[in-house]
Amino acid sequence: FxxxxxxxxxxxxxxxxxxxxxxxxxxxxxxxxxxxxxxxxxxxLSPAAQNSSLRGYSRISPHRKTTFLDVHCSHCAVVSSSGQMLGAGAGDEIDRTGCVIRMNNAPTRGYEKDVGKRTTMRVVSHTSVPLLVENEQYYFKQSANTTYVFWGPKRNMRQDGEGIIFNVLLKLAVKYRKSNMYVVTESKIKYCDSVFQNETGKNRMKTGAFLSTGFFTMILAMEMCDRITVYGMIDDKYCSRANHSDVPYHYYEQKRLSECRMYKYHESTQRGGHRFITEKAIYAKWATQHNIQFKHPTWKL
The missing domain is CATH 1.10.12 (Lyase 2-enoyl-coa Hydratase; Chain  A, domain 2)
Incomplete structure (x- = not known):
């Protein structure tokens, strides 16, 4: 002392x-x-209680009371929505982890053997909110112990009555009082943009790209977790290898485009794409600076 x-x-x-x-x-x-x-x-006190970066996540409250995310985990499992999870058999291992973070509407029912069944937190894109609303009883009532972190552009998430997605989330918060719902603040969105630019030397908006839900998830995980194990995420060189496996983009949408085809399309499109491959290269760098490891497949850092 x-x-x-x-x-x-x-x-x-x-x-x-x-x-x-x-x-x-x-x-x-x-x-x-x-x-x-x-x-x-x-x-x-837990690092989260002392970590000002978690003030970038503000609770959606019917009473408009400002409350910030306050959570800390010694070990987190970040579960990708990738088809790489099919046949991974990692469910039990994931469920034994202190905190389990999933993305968007990725289901567990029917996939428990591979992806587990516990969900501590979900990071959700504004575009995936309607998918959660379709099954709101499950996401916001049956899964009341799950913390939700929503991100999106200002036009959809503004809190002056004009944010279409935020208005939907506010109604859900009123309806399901026990739900734990947070939004990534505008200043935090700008911070994430600056991180991308610092890592790549490129302005995200000028290149016509959108950050992915995975990017926001990785930043949040580094802020709230001492140790991170990422499941089902491929590295930036994976799709260029001749012997890479052909899996669906999402493990729960097996008849859609393959993962690598989706990644290559988004990496090269001029407007409105996610730079998935570029982001993976950033994660590889972060893994040399933080306690992060990748499984199914394993990365050679």
Whole structure:
């Protein structure tokens, strides 16, 4: 414990022991020990409680009370929606992890063996909100213990009555009072844009790209988790390898485009695409700086 706290207490305790009656000294010692315990407890507050970056996630409240996300996990499982999860058999391992983070509307029912069944948090794009609304009883009532973090552009998420998606979420928050729903603040969105530009040297908006839900998820995970295991995410070189496997873009949409075809299309489109492959290269760099590992497939960093 810091000397700034210990030394004054020791001096004060020493003076009291030399000048006071034993019984009084005993009471004073107990009092000082009590306050020392309080100070130690404050010093051991979870990193999330001391982490100002989590103020970038504001709770959706019917009472318009400003509350920020306050969560910390020693070990997080970030579960990709990729078809790589099919046959992974990682369900039990994922469920044993302290916090399980999923994205958008990725289901667990019917896929428990591969992706697990627990969900601590979901990071959801504004475009996926209608998919959750279609099954709102499940997402916001049956899964009331799940924390939802929604992101989207200002035009959809503005809170002055003109944000179409935010208005939908606010109605859900009123209807399901026990739900834990947060939005990524406008300042946090700008921060994520600046991270992308710092890592790539490219302005996201000028290149006609949108950050993916995976990008927001990885940033949030690094802010709230000490250790991260990412399941089902391919690296940036995967699709260029001759022997890469051909899997669906989403494990729960097996008749849609393949993952690599989707990634290559988005990487090259001039307007409105996600830079999935570029983002994977960024994650590889982050993994050398943070406690992050990748499984199914394993990355060679």
């Amino acid at each position: 810091s000397s700034e706290i210990i030394e004054p207490l020791q001096k004060k305790l020493g003076r009291s022991l030399s000048g006071l009656h034993k019984k009084r000294n005993y009471r004073l010692t107990l009092t000082l020990l009590f306050w020392l315990r309080v100070l130690i407890a404050q010093d051991r």
